[in-house]
Amino acid sequence: MTTFATLRALHTCIGSALSDLERLYKERSPSPSSPLDYPSLDVPHYPNSAISPTDELAEKLVNDRSAVVAIGYIVAACGQMSAIVKRPGGHLQACMRFIEEAHIVEILRDGNPQGMHVNDIHRAVVALRPSSAAPDLAVLTPERLGHILRVLATAHWLREVSPDVFANNRRSAVIDTGKTLEQLRAQPEKKYADTNGLAALLGHVCEASFFLEMTEWLLPDVHARNASPATPCPSGTEGPTGLRSYSTVFGLDLNTDLNFFEWLDLPENTFRRERFAHAMTGSSYTEGTLQDILQAFPWDNLPAGSVLVDVGGGIGTASLTVAHMHPDIRVVVEDRAPVVDKAPAEWGGEYAHIIDSGRVSWRVRDFLTPWKPLSESNEQAPDVFLLRMILHDWPDDVCRTILHQLRNAASSETRLVIGDALLLPACKDKESLVPEDSPLLPNLGMASLQSYLIDIMMMGNLASKERTVSEMEVLLYSAGWKISNIKRSTGSLWAYTIAAPI
Numbered sequence: 001m002t003t004f005a006t007l008r009a010l011h012t013c014i015g016s017a018l019s020d021l022e023r024l025y026k027e028r029s030p031s032p033s034s035p036l037d038y039p040s041l042d043v044p045h046y047p048n049s050a051i052s053p054t055d056e057l058a059e060k061l062v063n064d065r066s067a068v069v070a071i072g073y074i075v076a077a078c079g080q081m082s083a084i085v086k087r088p089g090g091h092l093q094a095c096m097r098f099i100e101e102a103h104i105v106e107i108l109r110d111g112n113p114q115g116m117h118v119n120d121i122h123r124a125v126v127a128l129r130p131s132s133a134a135p136d137l138a139v140l141t142p143e144r145l146g147h148i149l150r151v152l153a154t155a156h157w158l159r160e161v162s163p164d165v166f167a168n169n170r171r172s173a174v175i176d177t178g179k180t181l182e183q184l185r186a187q188p189e190k191k192y193a194d195t196n197g198l199a200a201l202l203g204h205v206c207e208a209s210f211f212l213e214m215t216e217w218l219l220p221d222v223h224a225r226n227a228s229p230a231t232p233c234p235s236g237t238e239g240p241t242g243l244r245s246y247s248t249v250f251g252l253d254l255n256t257d258l259n260f261f262e263w264l265d266l267p268e269n270t271f272r273r274e275r276f277a278h279a280m281t282g283s284s285y286t287e288g289t290l291q292d293i294l295q296a297f298p299w300d301n302l303p304a305g306s307v308l309v310d311v312g313g314g315i316g317t318a319s320l321t322v323a324h325m326h327p328d329i330r331v332v333v334e335d336r337a338p339v340v341d342k343a344p345a346e347w348g349g350e351y352a353h354i355i356d357s358g359r360v361s362w363r364v365r366d367f368l369t370p371w372k373p374l375s376e377s378n379e380q381a382p383d384v385f386l387l388r389m390i391l392h393d394w395p396d397d398v399c400r401t402i403l404h405q406l407r408n409a410a411s412s413e414t415r416l417v418i419g420d421a422l423l424l425p426a427c428k429d430k431e432s433l434v435p436e437d438s439p440l441l442p443n444l445g446m447a448s449l450q451s452y453l454i455d456i457m458m459m460g461n462l463a464s465k466e467r468t469v470s471e472m473e474v475l476l477y478s479a480g481w482k483i484s485n486i487k488r489s490t491g492s493l494w495a496y497t498i499a500a501p502i
């Protein structure tokens, strides 16, 4: 195929996906005379604010199954077209991290919806910083702030309404925590409590960019060329260049032998630890949806009183969703002590009654150690073990230990529910997310990039990985489990894998 033919095929693909999307919105319009429009990029939709029933319907349809497929095709085709016609640019991570930490989205939401002048934004940013560590105004100038915001407006993450006047748009509003400026000033550490976790996720991912030194980690000569001569190197830890060798990029970046979670437990990382817990809630909006777990497993078929154990469940984002919809299921969330100590207090009103009644509870367990019955009087094996975003954190040998502990505790009826992306190759293979004759990559290319970037982040942070279907199959089999079903989220690499004891 010539390049122009490929570009034309991609153009057709965008056109037909757009027609599908437009048809869906037209068909679901409350009145044929005023067809429902797709939400505008220029209009922020804050998670906690009231909107008209029509706008609410338009928002809801974005997650409709057929809309998700059409959106995936549009993103994949546009990404592929851009890659063909233009060399890549830089990345936005530093600017994204700054606007999240500086509460810019909340400041713009609180200000004039038509936009705020950069001088006013600057004043508000400075006023929200603690007086004990006020910014140096010769460093944080309105001019520099304006340049940062313009990068984001250029990348459609904000709007520059008129020169130096900025407003939120649909994208930036996604990371609005709904907190007032007074709340942020009084309790900045509570910024993520009772939110959808997307601001926490952005803050975590943009900061935890340890994988940026992946090249130094993999190529010791580049590390040797760039390392400061003062880099301490305890004897016995030298790599081939005489510099210290690390098992992760994270270790190299922070000069530590601790793993990511051990580091998170350090007293100075309290804020990061709590933000990470909320970031996991946010991840359920970017990796499939939180509701996918409800379709992933036949929860209705479990007998009343069945027990779901959420292994490494954090604040319990996924299992609380199950408990909420299935009042006969009991949930026990297991995690490390610093997480368990804080978890119940991180939930607001919606789930209070389930937590207060004791139907959802937390207990401390290191998942590398044998699983212990829930009480002396109840030695029964749990009905379901949930491992959501756990196996992708660990290399195969550690995963095998985690899985063996659960296999030893399981009865023949126990099921394992694993929530992790299952990667596909970027070429034709047994499974494809697109039709046979599509010009798109079978893994949906740019629309799936997020899962592949998380894969690299996992390699950098924890020497682990996202797995392919066959890698997952082999791993589970080696620990005594056999896959019985895989439920992929629509148009996505995210999946719930169900396994039974062999």
Ligand SMILES: C[S@@+](CC[C@H](N)C(=O)[O-])C[C@H]1O[C@@H](n2cnc3c(N)ncnc32)[C@H](O)[C@@H]1O
Pocket: 261, 280, 281, 311, 312, 313, 314, 315, 316, 317, 318, 334, 335, 336, 339, 365, 366, 367, 368, 387, 388, 389, 390, 393
């Ligand atoms: C990526 S998070 C996933 C959290 C949760 N499953 C979810 O989907 O929101 C990984 C979790 O594993 C927990 N964890 C790490 N090491 C652990 C260990 N040795 N024992 C128990 N939990 C552990 C972390 O504290 C964290 O909550």
